Amino acid sequence: MMKSFFSLHELLEVTQGRLINLSEKKRILLSPSQICTDTRKIKKGDLFLALKGERFDGEDFVDEAYRKGAIGAIVNNFCFSLPSDFFLIRVNDTLKALQSIAKFYRQKLSIPLIGVTGSNGKTTVKELIAHILSTCYQVGKSKGNFNNQIGLPLSILQFLPEYQIGVLELGMNQPGEIKILSKIAQPNVGVITNIHHSHIGMMGTIEKIARAKAEMIPFLNRNEDNYLVLNEDDPWTGFFRKMATCRIITFGINKKANFRAGNINDEGGRIRFNLLISEKEKIPFNFPSPGIFNVYNVLAAIAVCSIFKVPFSTMSKAVKGFSPPPLHYQIEKCGEYNIFNDSYNANPESMRSALSTLMRLNGGRKIAILGDMLELGEYSFSLHQDLGKFAASVGVNAIFAYGRFASAVASGAEKAGLKDSFCFESKEALFDRLLSYIKSGDWLLVKGSRKTKMEDLISMLKAFVG
Template sequence: MNIPELYKIFQQNPKICTDSRKAEPNSIFFALKGENFDGNQFATDALKKCSYAVVDDPEVATSDRYILVQNALTTLQNLAKAHREKFSMPVIAVTGTNGKTTTKELISKVLGQAYKVFSTKGNFNNHIGVPLSVLELTSEYDIAVIEMGANKPGDIRELCEIAQPTHGIITNVGKAHLEGFGTFEKIMETKGELYDYLYVNDGTAFVNYDNEFLEDMNPPRKTIHYGISRFTHCQGKLIADSPFVSFRWISTGEMVFDETELDWSDKNRYVEMNLVGSYNFENGLAATCVGNFFDVADKKIKNALESYKPDNYRSQYLKTDHNVLIVDAYNANPTSMKLAIEDFVKFDAKSKILVLGDMLELGKVSSREHDVLIHFIDDLNTFEDVYYVGDEFYNLQNDTTKNWFKDLKDLTAELKKNKLRNKTILLKGSRGMQMERLIPEL
């Protein structure tokens, strides 16, 4: 079946399902494959509730309710492309090594003050999540904000072809997913695929003027700058970052060269967020810049940023019965680890403890990057104690701390035995480490 024919079926059954357990009436099941599963095996179960099943195994297609295609994933992506082309709304793509989900959430919150906004749910940001997100677009939305993640070169280019962004933002570039990329230069090249797409398609990029890497990545002709520099369209000043980030901002419209022309006194341009870590200043300012570009009123930008409360273990400030926790355990890589630790050094608190889990998906450089981080922490000589957990850290243990643990089970047992009390604790590690499981012991 070709895409135009499938699109007609989609219009009558506008819900997409990839999990047979979540199938529902008037939906289409796509039999996707993974390393440990084959969706074709579940198509019959899905059809007990849904209308059609798109499969790529001829032996499964035993009736006209099975739609046989060459590749179910490619068909899903091509269907999403066809659907995207039905809309002329602005689509803002958000990518970057760190902060893309938080920035996506903040942008959506800000734009939501003036528009009906579609936003990627959670971190549905890969080759499956993006087409699923695009297929949820309807004419009721004014703007879409689509998060894009990448594990290897070419990923962002592929996602841009599906979502066809009119605007875009790269939050930053750093060391992450090196297992798939190989080098930092490849990461820059891959993230820069968003700029390449916008350049060719006359799109607009929002660029952090203070980030030297982003300017080197050849932004498109239409560029709106933000940052602390006065040579920006949206300029900010960090006021505080402990415990929460607050900042002031101004909109110059055009780049201003005379400092006396700038008025920082407007109370509606002072923001107190519920996010910890100075790196969230950049995320907040990015959302401010986008909101300003789309003519969201200053007061509404302020209200949106101040009402946003993080969840999912991203930059969360938690008070337990015994300690203060900074939980940044959704993900970790060498760049985000260093930024979080540097911020924690400046955090206004006594008895500061680090509890760090392995950084995953670093490939051949994993041991080296963990060793660099350990020495960085040793040289700081700032914290009351440091707890390391995971194979990578455990294999590099030295005598600067006695707290080296192979897994969470061992660390949990230690925390039950020797409890931490009246401490301020940074809890950070890669998603696969599930560092939030330690919270009940802290």
């Protein structure tokens, strides 16, 4: 089995750090998971890595790390009165040190690693891939949406030596970020789910978003046996295909992709379809949540898992037993009301998908409770107004909009002929009006960008109904 410890010499070499208050001859071995950036989680024997952010400085917590049992810390500055049993590794940049350590460990792992990026569906596809592969392999994955320059390296450091495959989510909100993450992760299989408006306020154009996601491709091109998995129905797939010299696998619904779905049934709170292997061979799949977008999520996972020779029958069984990530398209009952909880995040395309799915749910009036879509920049007002128009066009019975751009959503809906369209600056005001409006059997879609925390309204309703 691979040696799963870092020596002090290796840490100094990888981080290009300077050792303080300890001899380099001292024999110290640390497991990757003992490198900790959060003093709330420090355990005896850990090494504290003091990150800096806009609102915090990890070096303010070095004393706390020592009191909780840390044996040392990786820091940028040296202005501490050190106990004799506590050492420092001083580096130029603690974030880069974390990333360098994670990259070093990833190279030690020597296992195939799958990187998932795209505008929508990243977390679900990552979770699906890990869930299916775990039927045949020992699999490591990033937790939740640990997909940025801190979360991804921390995820890698939690991988155990016995893992046979790793699955990571790669996120971004600026150019160059996917390149940094890919350099750390060195993926053997890359998935680009789709390209949409997410982060357009920071990126400026859809093309710039596509180019940012494409930063993973050169790392896949390093080996012609690596794979790039693409959505055949996405308009940017041709752009990505031209950049790739590695193997390409596609998935989709409307075109002749390598992995294609047919006979789609999106009723009863579940999505059912057939994987079309050939004209005669069809494999049934049954996903436990609604939405056509989930067909694409499952197809992406099928495409990846086929690379690792997982039988289709095994995939089908695993998909049926899959539990969606928290706050992702969850169907639940709340007293006499039906909740469609997709409150984890939102952008224009995912909002439209959720609204279309809402309208296919059986029974009751359809009420959309929508929070702001963030990071849309100069497009914010027009895209929120378009959202209101779209909601009205698909036939929702009412909109309850919350946030800075709630009035844009409401005005768009009103212009499209929806009478019951309300906007609110506070969740409390929205909730009070909602209680006087909803009836037994109604369906309530709850969705908004992460910072809006629209799930608070579900908690308020649950508390009210007891």
